[in-house]
Amino acid sequence: MTNHQAAIFEESHAHHLYLEFETPVITGALPGAELLATPVSRVHETLAFSGKxxxxxxxxxxxxxxxxxxAIVGRDELVAPATQGDVFVWIQSNQRDEVFARGLAWTQALDSVAQLKQEEHGFLFRDSRDLTGFIDGTSNPKDDERLEVALIDSGSHEGGSYVMTQRWLHDLAAFHAQAIEKQERVIGRTKKSSIELDEEHMPPDSHVSRTEIEREGSEVEIYRRSTPTGGLTDAGLFFxxxxxxxRRFNWILESMLGKTEDNVRDQLLTFxxxxxGSFYFAPNMLALNHIFA
Ligand code: HEM
Incomplete structure (x- = not known):
């Protein structure tokens, strides 16, 4: 599988920009072919689109x-709202200025057909921690397994990938007000070293318990690339x-919101x-070049 958007698997960049655009009816290729053909060194971008x-x-x-x-409405009035966008651009680099410049270039290139609806500036926090202080990504697939989990492996969409985006807003004061042991029971891993709690200490409503799930006889696996985002007053995560x-995204979300037979919800959603919430598709390179004129 060589035809995919390689930037999906570029890890450890310090600066990220997530742009979600809205378009009215589209009836032809998108403007931006010139930009696509002139990548900037050490800046990586991934493009994904709605079905529309x-x-x-x-x-x-x-x-x-x-x-x-x-939108999903779960237990205890938990809601995952839908705010479907049409074009998703994810830019990552270790140079924040170049991330910004590229974001501006894409916004201007798409201006005649798409309006910017959501803009999130993500950043690496310490050793890949979420702002709660827990390492995010420990059990993510590694090496070639990432490709198996994330990419369609045959047919005309080979190398393409389904994408889910979700902006989360944290209540960090409430989360940090708990003792560390309680925080660890919410996540299901230790705070310092991200060691999974053993069976005896793992609550059924921890985040790990609700996301480490099996459906139709197999483990439901996704490849996560979230980063912290926001400022001090709107700190959160860009998932x-x-x-x-x-369907794997919906299975995990429903499990988190308690929309399952066991009726158990994820304690992380208390905080x-x-x-x-949007779904997109990141097509392979061949298709991507067909999308822009
Ligand atoms: C504010 C929102 C979220 C935060 C702060 C968060 C944080 C974390 C943390 C700290 C872990 C444990 C370390 C790791 O294995 O990466 C984890 C695991 C995981 N999360 Fe999340 N997460 C969030 C939302 C989500 C959502 C929306 C999904 C999927 C729809 C998801 C899916 C997973 C999965 C699949 C795992 C791995 C479970 C395992 O196999 O051990 N998370 N998350």
């Missing part, structure tokens, strides 16, 4: 499972994940809530 955009360009670009994100199947 792909269908407007060429219906053959739409992968079978792609659909707009639908970003890639998968070879879209943070999603405020946006």
């Amino acid at each position: 955009v792909l269908d407007g360009i060429d219906h053959r670009l739409v992968p079978p499972e792609l659909k707009p994100f639908e 970003l994940a890639f998968s070879a199947e879209l 943070t809530k999603p405020v946006t």
